Amino acid sequence: MLSFFSRARSLSSSTENNEESTTSNTKSSKIIIEEIDSETEITTTPTTTPQPTTETREDPSQTSTPKKQQAMEDTNKSPSSPSSAEKRYHTPRITVDVIRDLCSRQSLFQTPYLNDKLFLHHRGFRVIENLELYTELKALWLEGNAITKIENLGHLDKLRCLYLNQNLITTIENLENLVNLQTLNLSSNRITVVENLECCPQLETLNLGNNKISSIDSLSSLCKLNRLSVLDLSSNEIDDAGIVDILSQLPKLTVLYLKGNPFVGKTKNYRKTFISKLPHLTYLDDKPVSKDERRCVMAWAQGGHVAESEERRKIIEENESRHEREMNQWKEMQERALLKRAEEEKNGTMK
Structure with missing residues (x-):
């Protein structure tokens, strides 16, 4: 019985302890919850936003230091426009030292008058200058620069070839003393009128391709070039087929380029028309003019397509006849060789 009562006491005491702990835990949890609620009330309480002060902040871009203001003024200042002389000499120049340096690189002579050729191409030069000492030049390359004017070449009276293609030249001028000039290349420039070339009586090759030539009246001076045999007028703006009447006055014209105009x-039978009116032409636009083509063209010019067809038939018959004649000659040569060999075998003299 005693043990039973002691167990009952211990159970009741443990129960009381559990109740006390539960109560204490409940109290502590209530305290924690109250603290959390108080914190939540504090955080959720609307705060009054401070009113903006009447002080205005200055824009830093407007309150820059004097140095910054000076720098901004210098930046905003537009550069003074250079004069025409400054523009002209802004790019690399043809100086005596530059020419000597190029001669050294190209294995040419350092003594100017010993050179008969000079390469000054693709250098960005704008002005032809300082060539007075190179009096023996026969060929001068100046293509691929930014030259705007033909000048300072009067002392080169022995010059035969002048290459000024791929520049910014607008006028053909100052060639009066180049009486021995035979080849002149002015392609890929801005030329609109062909002029001032009658002073070059020896001119044989003239390249004016890829320019701004549009009127056939601007080509009338070509008639004075009696020795001209090669003419390139390709990739211009010529829109009149009447140019053939001007070109027909060139007695030695053999090579002609007109493509790209x-x-x-627009010209019907363009090739036939030009071949028929230019009797010495051997090349037209990169395509050769054969003897058979010329025969057909001349027949077409006289009797139209019927005459041209008849001439083609004659050409075919002539070619077949020539081929047959050559074959017969070949067979006869073979027969003679066989007879000669048989005779040598019979006489025992065959080698």
């Missing part, structure tokens, strides 16, 4: 595509 508007009139070429």
Whole structure:
């Protein structure tokens, strides 16, 4: 019985302890919850936003230091426009030292008058200058620069070849003393009128391709070049097929380039027309003019397509006849060789 009562006491005491702990835990949890709620009330309480002060902050860009203001003024200042002389000499120049340096690189002579050729191409030069000492030049390359004017070449009276293609030249001028000039290349420039070339009586090759030539009246001076045999007028703006009447006055014209002009595509029977009116032409637009083609063209010019067809038939018959004649000659040569060999075998003299 005693043990039973002691167990009962211990159980009741443990129960009381559990109740006390539960109560204490409940109290502590209530305290924690109250603290959290108080914190939440504090955080959720609307705060009054401070009113903006009447002080205005200055824009830093407007309150820059004097140095910054000076720098901004210098930046905003527009550069003074250079004069025409400054523009002209802004790019690399043809100086005596530059020419000597180029001669050294190209294995040419350092003594100017010993050179008969000079390469000054693709250097960005704008002005032809300082060539007075190179009096023996026969060929001068100046292509691929930014030259705007033909000048300072009067002392080169022995010059035969002048290459000024791929520049910014607008006028053909100052060639009066180049009486021995035979080849002149002025392609890929801005030339609109062909002029001042009658002073070059020896001129044989003239390249004016890829320019701004549009009127056939601007080509009338070509008639004075009696020795001209090669002419390039390709990729211009010529829109009149009447140019053939001007070109027909060139007695030695053999090579002609006209492709890339508007009139070429508009002219009916363009190739036949030009071949028939230019009797010495051997090349037209990169394509040779054969003897058979000329025969057909001349027949077409006289009797139209019927005469041209008849001439083609004659050409075919002539070619077949010539081929047959050559074959017969070949067979006869073989027969003679066989007879000679048989005779040598019979006489025992065959080698």
